[in-house]
């Protein structure tokens with residue numbers, strides 16, 4: 001039987017999903033991105049509730065996400081079938097942890113690579129989560145950064161992560177009958193790499209000597225994401241940072257991976273919104 005805390009968490013996810021859809025889903029949209037995880041199921045339910053438009057096509061971020069779209073009776077379209085030049089009106093997704101600058105950790109469910117592709121293709125990326133994910137710094141409650149890695153490179157990537165200061169980067173195992181490492185939708189492995197809590201841009205900017213990272217052994221979010229991505233064998237890193245879609249659009253580009261808003265369902269039934277100033 002589900003405990004009352006577990007029931008509260010599900011209610012929180014649902015409340016956040018309903019608010020996010022109310023605020024950001026346009027029933028006249030052509031293309032909408034749908035992320036992965038447990039919270040996105042409530043987003044799809046809320047979209048289904050609100051939309052009678054059979055022409056919207058939903059872009060999944062992997063196998064599970066596509067199943068959720070199909071089960072709801074909505075129409076999926078593969079990311080690589082999107083007509084050239086088309087962008088997504090909005091993409092919704094879950095998050096494992098979100099800081100005060102809307103940087104996110106994602107990949108707790110092993111789906112970060114396609115999630116990042118879809119987020120970057122959207123005018124607006126919107127995240128939905130429960131109150132446990134709302135922290136001022138990344139790696140406060142969430143223990144490690146998920147990193148998608150080519151199986152052949154797993155040991156060299158682990159060594160490179162240790163050199164960057166990760167204490168014990170581990171290859172994530174499958175939890176089902178088949179033993180051995182978990183495989184992603186790309187047939188890659190996931191390494192979960194713990195680091196000390198990450199510094200926001202504001203932390204880095206406010207360091208008097210400009211050398212906060214070296215003194216504290218802590219990395220800035222963007223610096224660490226860049227260093228990990230540069231390791232040969234890394235397909236993608238589960239830190240979503242940099243600019244958001246609206247900031248990219250303002251300079252005539254696409255490619256923001258940070259959400260414009262994150263909706264957190266709280267334990268008291270309310271919904272807290274952390275939004276970018278340009279949202």
Ligand SMILES: O=C[C@H](O)[C@H](O)[C@H](O)COP(=O)(O)O
Pocket residue numbers: 035036037038039040093094095096106107108109110111112115
């Ligand atoms: O790999 C999984 C994704 O990044 C999920 O969106 C993330 O882990 C949040 O999942 P949930 O909604 O189940 O907390």
